[in-house]
Amino acid sequence: GRWTTDDRPVRGCRGRCPRVGRPGEHPPRASTTLSSSVVVSTHLPPTITMDLCGPHGCRCRSAILAFALSASGAFSFVQFSRLSPRSPTRSRIDGSSQLPPLFSTPESQKVCIVGAGVGGLATASRIASAMPNATVTILEKNDRDLAGGRMGSFDAFVDGASGSYRHERGPSLLLLRDEYEKLFEDCGKRTSSEGTQAKSYGLDMKQCVPAYQVVFDDGDRVSVGFPRNTSGLTANDIEQIQVLEQESMDRMNEWEPNGHKKWVEYLDTCAAYLDCGLPNFIEEKLELTSFPAFIWEAMREKGKRWPLKPHSSVLSELFESPKMVALASFQDLYVGLEPYLNQKQPLGGILRKTAPAVFGLLSAIELHPTNRRAGVFAPLGGFRQVAKSMVELCADNGVEFVFNATVTNIGGGGVHFRHGSSNMFRNADLVICNADIPYASESLINEHKDDVYRETYDWDDSFDFSSGVVAFHWSISKSLRALATHNVFMSSNNTEDAIGSWSVLREGSRSASEATTLIDQPFNFYVHRASATDRSACPSGCDAIMVLVPCPALERNKDIASLSREDVMSTYAGQFDSNVLDDYRKAVIKRLSVLEGLEGLGDYIIDEVVDTPATYASHYNLGAGVPFGLVSDQSHGLSQLSLTRPGAEWKNRGNEFMFVGASGRPGNGVPLVLIGSEQVSRKAVELLSTHPK
Structure with a gap:
């Protein structure tokens, strides 16, 4: 088509493309509007037009640019530029200015x-x-x-x-x-x-100190993530944190002998995974000094902590209590993987939806008390x-x-x-x-x-997807002080319940309508209460919470791909109808009631916004509507x-x-x-x- 320097097609080309046998037809017509070497570093006047056969110009492009760099081309540009003001070289963020020039040069590359x-x-x-x-x-x-x-x-x-x-x-x-x-x-x-x-x-x-509160379905709870660096905290804050940390240490020791000591040792193992894994395998920066500690942690005690075993296989050798195992693996929830060995899959499932033990580095990122890169933060606002x-x-x-x-x-x-x-x-x-x-x-x-x-x-x-998420955004007419900023609710009264609580990940291919109802089933979920860290999140005396519940991903329907986008999205939204969402809502409210002040929470919900995999697909074009982006x-x-x-x-x-x-x-x-x-x-x-x- 006919192109201008802002790359907008305005009407069809009137000549044959040089690629089909008539090279040189367009350059003579276009050459009088082009620049000399000035085109290398500046935008051309927006009124200049030229005829090209497409966005690249094929061989026209080379011929035109060669002319532009010639003496006669320079003269033509100077003469023309006197008649037309120069366009701005940069726009900002309103999206209304001229687009980039047609010609790219070493000094004026175009990236979209x-x-x-x-x-x-x-x-x-x-x-x-x-x-x-x-x-x-x-x-x-x-x-x-x-x-x-x-x-x-x-x-x-x-x-x-x-x-x-x-x-x-x-x-x-x-x-x-x-x-x-x-x-x-x-x-x-x-x-x-x-x-x-x-x-x-x-x-x-x-x-955020502590980083998390973990709540079990029997009402037992523990806080984790207490950094040793307390700079910026008041004396009163430090005293309250110390009391809370001691309570958490005592609770772990109640669950199993030396529970807290084992917890600290596990976090140190995770820190070794982090210090080696982050620079060498994530940042792709070779850092040999971190390998000795990594190898030591992986090999000691006859490979008990081997990082490529299923996460639960390592944890079951380190901890006796199902609650301690759950505490050490809940971060797997955030990346859409389950920690438990899957006997039906090769290598216990680590090639598919079972997290390998090396994912324990997530625990170190969030919870290690002294690692320089650790800590959970909240952006104010x-x-x-x-x-x-x-x-x-x-x-x-x-x-x-x-x-x-x-x-x-x-x-x-x-x-x-x-x-x-x-x-x-x-x-x-x-x-x-x-x-x-x-x-x-x-x-x-x-x-x-x-x-x-x-x-x-x-x-x-052809990709294998993790779970989807149902997100309840609830505006609450009272303050929920029993919740921390970040809260994880786990089902781990026994090993059977703990494994069952991850079933949505193991059975991720099932549609939401086919999945077992949650109301009387073990399941895990996350609750965010922003006001615990940032009071600007809601009016005084109120709260705003987000509840994330893992759910099946969208079930692809190839037959509707040719429909309009609006019809496609409407069809996928139907996979999470009101019956499915009512079940999720009731199950969550029932589980929240184990905390003081959260009994009958449904009566205090004054506004609700619900996101499902269909919502994430509509807003962000996510494949299968999964928010974690985990595919391979x-x-x-x-x-x-x-x-x-x-x-x-x-x-x-x-x-x-x-x-x-x-x-x-x-x-x-x-x-x-x-x-x-x-x-x-x-x-x-x-x-x-x-x-x-």
Whole structure:
């Protein structure tokens, strides 16, 4: 088609493409509108137009650029530029400015990022910071308020309430704080008296002490995660924490002899896994000094702590009480894996949905008292403040945003998308996709797609998915002081109940309607109470809580893939009808009643928002509607360990592009996505620098 310097097609081409036998036809017509070497580093006036056969221009591109660099080309550009003002070289975040210039050069590479999730925002910041002359653009399907993808918050407004209730739509606990700070230190442009670049962008992180409260179905409870560094705490806070820690030590010792001592030893083992696994296998930085401690922990006592055994197999040799085993493995819940050995699967299931013992490093990340990278934090203002800070970081580095841009296809050297009622194409030297890999591989890079501008939702089911989640966001008319910031409710009265409580993961292929009702069954779930750390989350005397209950993922229906997106989403929403949600709601309220002050909680719920796998599919285009992003080729479990996950570089129909995000390396969760974005951006900068146009 006919293209302008903002890459918007305006009408059909009137000549034959040089690729089919008439080279040189277009360059003479277009040459008088082009620049000399100035085109290398600046945007052309937006009024300049040229006829090309497509976004790349085929051989026209080389011929035109050769003319542009000639003396006559320079004269033509100077003459023309006197008649037309120059376009701005950078836009900010309103998505309304001119798009990048048509011609890419070593100094003016074009990068298009699909999705403003955590991976997209972080990668954009890093590339734009490393290559100031590059044009980095993010296309995001949602509006600006939903930038950050799953990482974000929303407000519930209730009639008669003195303020709003803030709820997290995705992550609710902040781990590996140094990864957040590193992003802002590497890319931040502000000078401030706040002390860190992160704070200068409004990101303030407060540690949660204790990190968790774990509640069992018989009402027994224990707190874990007491850091030795108490700087910033008042004397009264420290005294209360010491009392709570002593109570927890006593409770562990009641469950089994030397229970607390065994707990401390286990956390030290997990710290060795962390200190070796994080730099060497997650960050991909060789750090040999950590291997001796790792090998010692793995081999001592005849390999009792061998990291590649099923998690429960290691824990059952270290602990006697089912409650201690549950306490040491509840983090597996967050990555959609079960800790228990599955006799029906090879190697006890670690090749699929059973967590290997090395996943104990999650316990060290959250709960170890002295490890320099450990601790659970809360971002003040909620995770939407994290997203807001990252958007501002992008803007300070000149990243361009186009919001409400629904990407429909990746290929042909760029990205097809819909913006309002317009079909548009953005060509790029490099496309980086922050969309979920199973969804993108089926819906965005499907070579059999008949219409590149048709919006679809489907996913590649050759991947093995973890569980879905039903999330209840409840605005409560009273304060729930029995809850900590982070609470995990476990069913572990005996080993049989403990194993049964993970059945939704083991039987993940069953649909929600076929699954056993929860009301009288053992199950595990998580509760977040933001006001315990940040009082701005809700009105005084009230509370806002989020309850996450594992559930089956969406059951794929290939027959509806050709329907409109609206009809597809409506069909999938039907897999979680009111009967299913009523069962989940009643089961959760019954379990919560074991805590003082939470009896009859249903009477105090004044507003409810429910998210199901269908919701996550609709909002974020997640394959099977699973929020954890844990997928790999034909397997799960052990294959989720960093290097065995889908890699960044992909090829499709001869087009090279990259993936970044929770479905790729090194794993899911915001800090791992931040680590992955650094790896992807490094590869992207290297590629753009060594393969200039």
